[in-house]
Each structure stands twice: as structure tokens, then as C-alpha cells.
Amino acid sequence: MNPANTACYSTHGFQVFRRVLSPSWLHCTRDAVASIIRQYRTNAPLAQRNGVSLGEFSLAKPERNPGIDGSKLIHEPYIIGDMLTLDRRFVSLLSEYPLWSITANLLETQAGNIIFHYANLTRKPAGIGPAISWHRDNENTYFCPEGDDFLRLLIPLQDMSQENGGTAVVPGSHLDHSMNKHTLDKDAIAHPDVEAGDVLAIHPRLLHGGNPNRSDRERDVIIVQFGIAGARFRFQEDLEMGALHTRAHLHRAVSQASRQLSRFAVHMSVHLAAHPQTVGNMLEHGCPGKTHTSL
Numbered sequence: 001m002n003p004a005n006t007a008c009y010s011t012h013g014f015q016v017f018r019r020v021l022s023p024s025w026l027h028c029t030r031d032a033v034a035s036i037i038r039q040y041r042t043n044a045p046l047a048q049r050n051g052v053s054l055g056e057f058s059l060a061k062p063e064r065n066p067g068i069d070g071s072k073l074i075h076e077p078y079i080i081g082d083m084l085t086l087d088r089r090f091v092s093l094l095s096e097y098p099l100w101s102i103t104a105n106l107l108e109t110q111a112g113n114i115i116f117h118y119a120n121l122t123r124k125p126a127g128i129g130p131a132i133s134w135h136r137d138n139e140n141t142y143f144c145p146e147g148d149d150f151l152r153l154l155i156p157l158q159d160m161s162q163e164n165g166g167t168a169v170v171p172g173s174h175l176d177h178s179m180n181k182h183t184l185d186k187d188a189i190a191h192p193d194v195e196a197g198d199v200l201a202i203h204p205r206l207l208h209g210g211n212p213n214r215s216d217r218e219r220d221v222i223i224v225q226f227g228i229a230g231a232r233f234r235f236q237e238d239l240e241m242g243a244l245h246t247r248a249h250l251h252r253a254v255s256q257a258s259r260q261l262s263r264f265a266v267h268m269s270v271h272l273a274a275h276p277q278t279v280g281n282m283l284e285h286g287c288p289g290k291t292h293t294s295l
């Protein structure tokens with residue numbers, strides 16, 4: 001029996017919650033994920049703007065994806081963010097009450113005090129998925145509250161284990177900040193077995209990472225960061241669709257934001273028809289992008 005499978009959040013800094021999500025939730029989420037992967041592969045601008053290419057990543061950090069030729073994988077997504085903008089089905093999918101109640105229990109508050117920070121898809125495709133380096137989420141410099149009042153839920157869409165690059169953790173490292181990610185003892189590392197439908201909760205101070213996926217099994221994980229309403233932020237990049245909203249307000253916030261986005265699109269097409277030189281400026285200077293990742 002793998003002891004990581006029965007770890008407890010407060011003592012070990014992570015916990016697997018079993019059979020939280022139904023087969024129909026998984027079915028619908030896999031469909032929505034296939035749609036955003038397709039958007040990325042076909043160069044849809046919003047998917048590109050919020051994504052990281054597996055090929056570019058592998059070329060920039062070959063040590064993280066040894067033996068893989070990044071130049072052949074430029075159109076393959078590694079990470080895709082701002083999922084609620086790319087496919088509205090994620091609004092309902094991520095509103096699934098157990099995700100918010102697990103978070104509320106672990107952060108010792110009411111579900112109504114929990115807010116969504118952001119979500120992304122992190123992929124380790126079969127045979128070519130990269131390693132994720134050791135890190136603590138409370139050290140990120142893009143979306144991080146001042147205190148520990150937040151966490152990440154990792155939701156695999158296929159069973160994940162050590163074999164297919166499943167998330168690796170150092171149990172108890174959330175309580176021992178002196179543990180050094182560069183000198184980790186192999187025996188200190190654990191790999192929980194997380195099945196599709198289970199949810200892995202990660203404490204913001206827990207050291208975690210993961211091996212490349214060289215198996216013949218896919219490994220797609222949805223990562224959602226939640227926090228407590230009212231917390232002050234050390235770092236806060238551009239807010240993605242739905243950010244900082246409670247579950248009760250997520251649908252309304254996303255409908256309002258999409259109405260604004262369509263008004264903006266109409267305004268821009270009228271403006272660009274009258275001032276075509278703006279297109280040149282946009283192409284030259286680019287639009288601000290974000291990737292929400294230190295992975």
C-alpha cells in the first residue's frame with residue numbers, strides 16, 4: 001500500500017479526496033479540454049495568448065524534457081490558462097460544489113468565503129511530457145496572497161501515478177521551510193496514486209514537482225487555485241475570467257465579462273475598419289500575454 005494515498009492535509013501538506021467528481025463531470029470536462037487543446041493547436045489567438053507551447057518550453061529548458069525534440073512540438077500545448085474565457089462550460093464545471101467545500105474545510109472557513117483565483121490545464125502527454133521542477137506555490141510571483149490562505153486542487157482527467165509523471169510531493173515539507181529543493185533525499189519523495197474523479201489538494205508551502213511522462217498513458221491535470229475573500233495579495237497579474245469571485249457570483253461575473261468582451265470586439269472591428277494602421281501597431285507591439293506559470 002502506497003502511504004501517500006492516505007496522507008492528511010494538515011500533517012503531510014497534501015491529501016487525496018476520492019471519487020469527488022462523477023463520470024458525467026469527467027466526460028464533459030474531457031470534451032471541454034479537447035476543445036481548448038484544439039483551439040491552441042489551430043492558433044486561436046486567445047488560446048495562444050494564454051498558453052505555453054510544449055515545443056518552445058522543451059527548447060528553452062531541455063533538461064526538463066530530456067531526449068525530446070521541441071522543434072516538432074511547437075503547436076502542442078503544455079499549459080493553457082484562462083479556461084473560462086476559452087470555453088464557457090468550465091464555469092459550470094469549476095462551480096462543482098465539492099471543489100469549493102473541500103477547499104473551505106481545508107482553509108477552515110465557510111464555502112461562501114472562498115474565491116476562485118485562476119485555473120489552468122497542465123499536460124504531460126504520453127511519451128513526451130516534461131518534468132515539473134520542485135517548488136512551493138506560495139513562492140509564485142504571479143498570483144499569490146500575502147498569507148497561506150489559499151491552496152491548489154489538482155484534478156487529473158486520467159489516473160495519475162509515478163509511472164505517467166504524476167505529481168510528486170515531499171510529505172511534511174509545508175512545516176519545514178529549511179528543506180532545500182536542491183538537496184532532496186530520494187526517500188523523502190512520495191507519489192500519490194490519484195484516479196480520474198479524485199482530487200489532490202496541495203498546501204501552499206508543500207514542496208512538489210514531478211517526473212517526465214515517458215509512459216504510453218496521457219496525463220492531463222486541471223489545476224485550480226482558490227483563496228479566501230478579502231486576503232491581500234503580494235503578487236497579482238492580470239485577472240483571468242472569473243477571478244476573485246465566489247461560487248455564487250462566478251456565473252454572473254463571467255456573463256458580464258463576456259458581454260463586455262463582445263462589445264469590445266464590435267468596437268475594435270469598427271475602429272480597425274476606420275484606422276487600419278492600428279493593426280500594424282498591434283502586430284508590432286503585441287498584446288500583453290500571461291502564462292500564470294512558474295512550472
Ligand SMILES: O=C(O)CCC(=O)C(=O)O
Nearest residue numbers: 122132166167210221223
Ligand atoms: O501538474 C503537476 O503535476 C503539478 C502542478 C503544480 O505543481 C502546480 O500547479 O503548482
